[in-house]
Amino acid sequence: LQIIDPRSFVLNLSKTGANILGKPEEYISASYRHNEFLTFNGNFEPAFLLTITSLDNITPERNEAYSSGLFAFLEKELGVQGNRGYITFYDPGRANLGHNGTTFAQIFAK
Numbered sequence: 001l002q003i004i005d006p007r008s009f010v011l012n013l014s015k016t017g018a019n020i021l022g023k024p025e026e027y028i029s030a031s032y033r034h035n036e037f038l039t040f041n042g043n044f045e046p047a048f049l050l051t052i053t054s055l056d057n058i059t060p061e062r063n064e065a066y067s068s069g070l071f072a073f074l075e076k077e078l079g080v081q082g083n084r085g086y087i088t089f090y091d092p093g094r095a096n097l098g099h100n101g102t103t104f105a106q107i108f109a110k
Contacts, residue, residue, distance in 0.1 A: 001046040001078055006032050009077060020069040021054055027099075040084050048074060048085035055104055058091035 003009050010030045018025040040047035050070065052058075066089065071082040094105040 001048065001080060002034050002036075003032065003078070006034075012077065013073070016073050017052075017070075020066055020073075021052070021057060023054065023057070046078065046080045046084060048078070048080055050074070050085065050087045051090065052087060053090050053092060053097070055091060055094055055097060058089045063089045 010032050013032070014025060014028045014030040017023075017030060018028045021028075036044075038044070038047055038049070052066065052070075067087055070087055071085075074080055074085065075082060094108060095103050097104050099107065
């Protein structure tokens with residue numbers, strides 16, 4: 001799905017993602033990439049793939065709430081129905097996510 005103002009969309013996604021995930025926005029990174037060859041259900045109608053990488057708060061129960069909020073956001077902002085996309089939730093573990101020259105395992109150990 002091509003977006004007219006991707007900068008505004010990504011900034012809004014960053015704020016919304018921080019709110020939905022309950023994380024400070026300083027730890028939120030959001031990006032958007034248009035892929036004209038993304039198919040979903042055998043066609044090229046607007047669709048999306050979203051990956052959420054987050055530490056210490058990815059659980060089956062929380063993912064239900066995250067999904068609800070994120071799908072609502074994407075439908076409102078992009079007009080894409082929830083049956084036209086997937087959200088993948090991933091927690092790499094503190095030792096496997098680097099930031100500012102170290103890992104979050106070291107950051108949280110201080």
